[in-house]
Amino acid sequence: MLDIAEELHRWTEEGRDFAVATVVSVGGSAPRGPGAALAVDSEGTVVGSVSGGCVEGAVYDLCVQALRDGDTVLERFGYNDEDAFAVGLTCGGVIDVMVTPVGAGSPVRTVLRAALAAAVRGEPVALARVVRGPAGLLGGALLVRPGGADGPLPEGNDEEPYEGGLGGHPELDRTAAAQARAMLDAGRTGTVEVPASGARWGSPQTESGGGSHCPGGLTLLVESNVPPPRMIVFGAVDFAAALVRAGKFLGYHVTVCDARPVFATRTRFPDADEIVIDWPHRYLRRTTTDGRTVLCVLTHDAKFDVPLLEAALRMPVAFVGAMGSRRTHEDRDRRLREAGLGEEELARLRSPIGLDLGARTPEETALSIAAEIVATRRGGTGVPLTGSGTPIHRDGTERGSAAA
Template identity: 70%
Template sequence: MLDIAAELRRWCEEGRDFAVATVVAVGGSAPRQPGAALAVDAAGTAVGSVSGGCVEGAVYDLCRDALRTGQAVRESFGYSDEDAFSVGLTCGGTIEILVTPVPAADTRLRPVLAAALSAATLSAAGGCPVALVRVADGPPELLGRALLVRPDGSYEGSLDRTALDRTALDRTAAGEARALLEAGRTATVGAGAAGGRCGEPVTLLVESAVAPPRMIVFGAVDFAGALARIGKFLGYHVTVCDARPVFATARRFPEADEVVVDWPHRYLDATEVDARTVLCVLTHDAKFDVPLLERALRLPVGYVGAMGSRRTHEDRLRRLRDAGLGELELARLRSPIGLDLGARTPEETALSIASEIVAARRGGGGLPLTGAHTPIHHDLSAPVDMGRIDSVA
């Protein structure tokens, strides 16, 4: 539900009663991943989506029912031969939905969700990351219970039967959430029996709200302007860096979040990157890109690509080997940058680069889907705690 945090935060501030439906598990070719949400208020206003249209009507009705009954429910939707276009997922996948009522008078769940929504909105703007943990499956009386977890492991709320005790379930949930928050990931996690006692197993949905991933574009060229635009469209925080002040100006790159005048390798040494960061080197000038790539290929970033002809690429590899880089490090370099789309214009080239970034992130092959027999949606999940993670988005 943190994907619609800004709207739900406003609903909380306005005192609206609402119910929120959240995807907690998927199978096959499901259109949305865990964490995707649809919310409906008492007047029937809806925001968000859980299926891209396949089951929105049925989930909308479930939200209205939850507002009327005050009960959280978990519902499964899959392909239906008899009624595929009404309720079933015509794409052939399955999704599990958790529907939770959040009335304004709720003094237990509402304050925790309101705090999580406020924190998530700030996180999206670069504030402190937070995780929201909810019981996605288990004893009916626990469904939808929420815990707000911060990076230091502190938390608000309780998932167990009492809001006062710091239970074993809360401590387990906070630990799992902290690990996922460090990775910036959303996942479902098995937590054993409720409260650590003998009884029905509990499944938790952990949603991480973190700052947008970074795209750093080196080289203030025309291609950089187009790439900055598409980077923003994909949700990246975009930085353009170039050592030449006459070219690196905010006026030339209005879509970028920041424009930095500095030598690329020096800026990379001084800035923060992580596993979600993508580095796009468009300078195709040895004096800029060799010292930059020497550092970039040794950093734990998600993508490193460099522009240039195949001849430039071979010369660049020779220079990087001379600088001491090994073959495993060089194998991380995407060069010439982008997928083969036959691109010519800056906009087409930016699309080619962005396509390769998405393919690398999601495990796609960059090939046409027409006639292929491979999955449309790829699962690149890597368990944070082996044997504990059920699904990851």
């Protein structure tokens, strides 16, 4: 749902009633992953997508129905071999979609409005919603922010580590908030299981400690809104401007770093989010990186490359690639070994950077580099799909320390 936060935030500010359909889980080949959403307002206006067109019509009808009756529903769509005209995914996959009405009297409207506002402001937040469990909890929502307390709070402390609730069960809310915060810290969107752990959930607690037991626990869909991952392009060379544009297209926050102020200029790199004039290795050591960060070394000059790669290959980043000829790579490899890097660290280096596309121009080269970054991130092979037999849509799990 947070993927269409800007439009839905505007709707909530305008006081519109709407229903939002969110992909909860995916099996097999499917066009879009968990968190993808489509929403319909009371006037029939549509934003977003859950399947790239396969089941949008049926989901639209579910949203209209949800607005009418006020019920949250969970629906499964898959391919039906026996009926070629049945509504389903022609790619053969299966998706579960949860449809939630967000009317003026909806119990989740307040927390969804807060989540959408935070996402529009670019704040890191996680929205956790119940997608499996007792009927009374389905669709219940929590808004979780980084930090804060996990688990039971000290007696007399009324400060909660979340906003919203899952049906009046503080113990369940805190457990769910802890799970959601772990997903937020990793920058991941997907489902997590909240075990029953002997607690009695599903109906309000009585003074005698009653309530209905939920033996299977709950399943939460956690949507994480985190700052975009970083791409740092080292070397203000002619290929860099095209790579900056490709990085922006892929959703990265792109930085260009070069020690030469005559080359690292806003005129040459108008699409970069920031331009840094500094020695590359010195900047890398002082800047913030994480498990989603991509480092592209385009300098192909040993005095820049070696100290930079010596630092980069020891960091838990997602991708480290370096430009250069085969001969340059061999010389670079020798120098890095002399600097003390081991086989495991050197194996992380993508060099020469990019996939073999026969690229010649800066734009083609940028495309080959971007393609390798995507393949590394998604676990792709980089081979043509024609005749390969490999899955077109994978399970959505991203490689590396964290996902986007």
